Amino acid sequence: MRIAVVSDIHGNWTALEAVVGDLRTMAPDVVLHGGDLADSGSSPVEVVDCVRDLGWRGVLGNTDEMLIRPESLERFASQSKAPPALWERVREIASAARAALGEERLEWMRRLPLAVTLPGIALVHAQPGDCWRAPAADAADAELEKIYGPLGAPVVAYGHTHLPSIRRLAGTGRIVVNTGSVGLPYDGDPRASYLLLDDGEASIRRVAYDVERELQRLGACGLPGAEWTARTLRASAPTLP
Secondary structure (H helix, E strand, C coil): CEEEEECCCCCCHHHHHHHHHHHHHHCCCEEEECCCCCCCCCCHHHHHHHHHHHCCEECCCHHHHHHHCHHHHHHHHHCCCCCHHHHHHHHHHHHHHHHHHHHHHHHHHHCCCCEEEECCEEEECCECCECCCCCCCCCCHHHHHHHHHHHCCCEEEECCCCCCEEEECCCCCCEEEECCCCCCCCCCCCCEEEEEEECCEEEEEEECCCHHHHHHHHHHHCCCCHHHHHHHHHHCCCCCC
């Protein structure tokens, strides 16, 4: 069975279009989404509608949760060491995305679970029960097993950090995969990233797309934070507002 996991689109319509085209070529039996669908990109409505129209099952991401439960953002921000100005910008972006999506799409988001399990794979956005915190990229195998082992799947996929990786854990052989990000990579590679699981063999697909076209969409969208997202796309790395 071939399963694709597409995560962290972040409203990037141009990247999503390219990934959907690649999925047609790869022809997976199932496509799952790992959350963080809409917030901060040029096209929150188009992305959410596309994912819904394609019928992809998926999980709630932290930026999805902050749209439907703003208190989740406040709880996380209160514990964060990031500059207050960052969280003020995030609030503005979330408010605009919330208004653009409208109540019916937000209600669809409210029904997204925190985990999806299929034969051979379990999917969460960050870690079980918490879509806001994921282990560090250099976490030890024992830590990853403690976090993801309770899901009971031979392969566990997550996103959130925008840093793709495939880890086979010593002792258990469990494969823990970070899918990377479709719409906002942080690893210096501007290409969209997603997971392809082919009969238990995991690989990261990288898909080139027209970044300049997406930058033009950001410039024209009129949404707050578009200039911040544009800087991040250009750097393929995290930036401050």
